[in-house]
Amino acid sequence: MKMASTNFNLLLLITSDLGRNLFKVVLFIAVVATAIGVVLGVHHNRQLSMQHESLIQEKDELDVEWRHLIIEQSSLTEHNRIEQVVRENLNMRRPGLEDEVLVRGKPNGR
DSSP: OOOOOOOOOHHHHHHHHHHHTHHHHHHHHHHHHHHHHHHHHHHHHHHHHHHHHHHHHHHHHHHHHHHHHHHHHHHHHHHHHHHHHHHHHHOOOOOOGGGOOOOOOOOOOO
């Protein structure tokens, strides 16, 4: 048996087939490009979500620190206010070195 000897040019067959189905090829490329775009968009969205969560956590930590500083400031200003009222209204002052008296007790002679 003799086989039919036909010489097919593969490149010519592919280009002619692509030419006949050009619309399908363009749609395929559009679908692949859209899928890649969706994947990249989801990835970017996840990165932004993680960054957002990190910034919210940092904001909460700064909020706590700010509250502690406000409490510390109010306690310090309260002490200064009391000291000022005592000085002005009661004419009191802090004792200096010259006002200090050292008292020594008797030695225990038992």
